[in-house]
Amino acid sequence: xxxxxxxxxxxxxxxxxxxxxxxxxxxxxxxxxxxxxxxxxxxxxxxxxxxxxxxxxxxxxxxxxxxxxxxxxxxxxxxxxxxxxxxxxxxxxxxxxxxxxxxxxxxxxxxxxxxxxxxxxxxxxxxxxxxxxxxxxxxxxxxxxxxxxxxxxxxxxxxxxxxxxxxxxxxxxxxxxxxxxxxxxxxxxxxxxxxxxxxxxxxxxxxxxxxxxxxxxxxxxxxxxxxxxxxxxxxxxxxxxxxxxxxxxxxxxxxxxxxxxxxxxxxxxxxxxxxxxxxxxxxxxxxxxxxxxxxxxxxxxxxxxxxxxxxxxxxxxxxxxxxxxxxxxxxxxxxxxxxxxxxxxxxxxxxxxxxxxxxxxxxxxxxxxxxxxxxxxxxxxxxxxxxxxxxxxxxxxxxxxxxxxxxxxxxxx
Numbered sequence: 402x403x404x405x406x407x408x409x410x411x412x413x414x415x416x417x418x419x420x421x422x423x424x425x426x427x428x429x430x431x432x433x434x435x436x437x438x439x440x441x442x443x444x445x446x447x448x449x450x451x452x453x454x455x456x457x458x459x460x461x462x463x464x465x466x467x468x469x470x471x472x473x474x475x476x477x478x479x480x481x482x483x484x485x486x487x488x489x490x491x492x493x494x495x496x497x498x499x500x501x502x503x504x505x506x507x508x509x510x511x512x513x514x515x516x517x518x519x520x521x522x523x524x525x526x527x528x529x530x531x532x533x534x535x536x537x538x539x540x541x542x543x544x545x546x547x548x549x550x551x552x553x554x555x556x557x558x559x560x561x562x563x564x565x566x567x568x569x570x571x572x573x574x575x576x577x578x579x580x581x582x583x584x585x586x587x588x589x590x591x592x593x594x595x596x597x598x599x600x601x602x603x604x605x606x607x608x609x610x611x612x613x614x615x616x617x618x619x620x621x622x623x624x625x626x627x628x629x630x631x632x633x634x635x636x637x638x639x640x641x642x643x644x645x646x647x648x649x650x651x652x653x654x655x656x657x658x659x660x661x662x663x664x665x666x667x668x669x670x671x672x673x674x675x676x677x678x679x680x681x682x683x684x685x686x687x688x689x690x691x692x693x694x695x696x697x698x699x700x701x702x703x704x705x706x707x708x709x710x711x712x713x714x715x716x717x718x719x720x721x722x723x724x725x726x727x728x729x730x731x732x733x734x735x736x737x738x739x740x741x742x743x744x745x746x747x748x749x750x751x752x753x754x755x756x757x758x759x760x761x762x763x764x765x766x767x768x769x770x771x772x773x774x775x776x777x778x779x780x781x782x783x784x785x786x787x788x789x790x791x792x793x794x795x796x797x798x799x800x801x802x803x804x805x806x807x808x809x810x811x812x813x814x
Contacts, residue, residue: 406504407439407803409448410513412492413482416448417461417469421659421693423668424482426626427720428509428531431593433463438594438796440466444803449496451488453479472496485512486551493519505803511552514559527802528563530556530573532717535580557581565802567591569718570739589802592743594792595723602729602783603704610705615654615689619769622706622730624658624694624721625713627671632712632735633657634678635755639712641682642762643769651769655684658691658702703728707775708768711735712755719743726750727786731778733764749782 409416409432416433418425436446445466452459452471461469472495475488493516506526508517514528534552560566560583568574568590577583603609607617621640625631640655647653660672679685694702703709709725711734718739725732726743732750734740744750751768753761768775 406445406447408496408500408504408506409436409446410496410506410508410516411448411510412451412489412512412516413480413485413510415450415453415457415469415471416463417457418453419693420696420699421624421626423479423626427593427718430720431529431531432509434594434596434792435796435799436467437464438792439799440464441793442796442800444800447499449492449499451475451480451485451492455479470499482510482512483548486515489515490519492516496520508559508563511556511559514563515555518559518562522564524564525803526563527565527567528559529567529569530577531569533573533576533580536576536715536717563587565589565805567799567802569593570742572739572742573717589798591795591798591802592790593718593720593723594790594795595720595727595786597727597786597791600700600703600724600727602779606705606707609701613701613705615705616652618652618654619707619772620654620656620705621708621710621765621769622656622658622702622725623710623712624702625711627660627668627675629671630714631659632714632755633659633675635714635758635761636710636712637675637678637682637684637688638758639710639755639761639765640687641684642758643765644684644687646762646766647769653687653765653769655688656691656702656706657688658694658699660690660692699724700728703730706730707772708733708765710765711740712761713738714755716740723786723790726782727790729779729783731768731775731782733761733768745781745785749778749785 411432413424414429416429418429432448439446448469450471452473454477459471472492474491506517506522508514508528510531517526534549534556538549560581566588568588569592571590574588574590577588578585623636660668679688703725709730709732711719713735716735716738722732722743732744734744734752735755736752741752744752746752751764753764755761
C-alpha cells in the first residue's frame with residue numbers, strides 16, 4: 402500500500418498565499434501543485450505554515466484530501482523568512498500535536514528543515530531545499546556573508562540528519578555534494594512540474610491580446626518578485642537596447658508583472674529604483690508594469706505573450722519557465738543556475754548571460770524578427786513539458802521515495 406499521509410513543513414511560505422507577496426513564490430506553487438497531485442493518487446497531505454495574521458482561516462483546503470494548516474507563533478503579523486528563526490521551535494511544538502509517527506515528513510527550505518529536526522523523525526524525513534545559502538552567497542558578491550552564517554550551518558545539519566533529499570536539478574545535486582558534502586546516495590533529482598491543463602497554448606492569441614488591452618504587436622513578458630536578484634533592471638536595459646536594434650521595423654510591448662505591497666519598504670525601494678531606470682532609459686511608452694496577477698488571469702497573459710524572459714542573475718530552477726513553455730511560448734532565460742537543464746537552446750528557447758546587455762538584447766530582437774521560429778520553439782516547448790514536467794508523473798516519483806523511506810510496497814507506478 403502507499404503512504405497514507407504526508408506532512409509538508411513550510412513555515413515562511415503559505416502554499417495558498419498570493420504569488421508575488423513577500424516570501425510567496427515558486428516554493429509555494431511547488432507545494433500546492435505537488436499536494437494536489439499526491440491526493441489524486443490517494444495520499445492525504447497536511448501542509449503547515451505560519452499564520453500571517455492576515456485574516457486567512459486556520460485551515461484551508463488545497464484540494465479534497467489536502468489542507469493548509471496555519472500555526473500562530475511569535476509576534477502578530479507577517480515575519481520575513483530572515484527573522485522567523487527564533488519562533489521555529491514554538492512552531493514545531495504546535496505542529497507536533499498533529500503527528501502520530503506514521504506520516505512522511507516533507508520539509509521545505511531551511512526553516513522547514515529546522516522544524517523537522519526539532520520533531521526528530523526517525524526514518525521518514527525527506528528534505529527539499531529550494532535554494533541554498535552557499536550558492537546564493539556565491540551568486541550575489543555584494544551580499545553580507547554574516548547574514549548567511551546561521552542559515553548555512555543549519556542547512557548543513559539538516560542535510561546530515563534527513564533520510565532523503567530531493568533536488569530540483571542536477572546542478573543542485575552537485576552543489577549539495579560539493580558545497581555541503583551531502584551524501585549523494587540520499588539525493589534524488591525530481592524537477593518541479595506544471596499543471597498542463599491550466600497552462601496551455603492559445604487558440605487565438607490576437608483575441609486574447611485584445612481582451613487584455615494589448616495591441617497585436619509582439620509582446621515580451623517577465624514576472625516575479627520585486628527582488629534585485631530577479632534582474633528586472635537587466636530586462637529593462639535589454640529592452641531599451643533591443644528597441645535600438647529593431648529600429649522602426651517593429652513595435653514591441655514589454656510587460657512586467659511584479660509587486661503587490663506598496664507599504665513594504667523593501668519592495669518600495671526596488672519599485673522606485675526600477676521606475677527611475679525606466680524613465681532614464683526613455684522606454685516608458687513601451688513598458689506596461691502590472692501588479693502580480695491573480696491565479697485566474699495569469700494563464701491568459703502567458704497565452705498573450707510571444708516571448709517569455711527570465712533575466713535572473715541566478716535561478717535555482719524557475720517554475721515560471723515551465724508555465725511559459727506549457728503555454729507554448731519560447732523562453733529566453735538566464736544561463737546561470739537551473740534553466741539550462743530545462744531550456745534546450747535553439748530548440749524551445751535560448752539561454753543568455755543577462756548581464757551582457759547587448760547579447761541579451763540581440764537575442765530578444767532576433768526572436769521578435771522571426772515569428773516562424775517563435776512558433777516552432779513554442780510548439781517544441783509544449784512537447785517537452787508534456788513529456789517531462791507533468792505533475793502526475795512527478796508525484797509518482799515522490800511516492801516512490803516515500804515508500805522507500807517507510808518500507809512499504811510502492812504501487813504508484
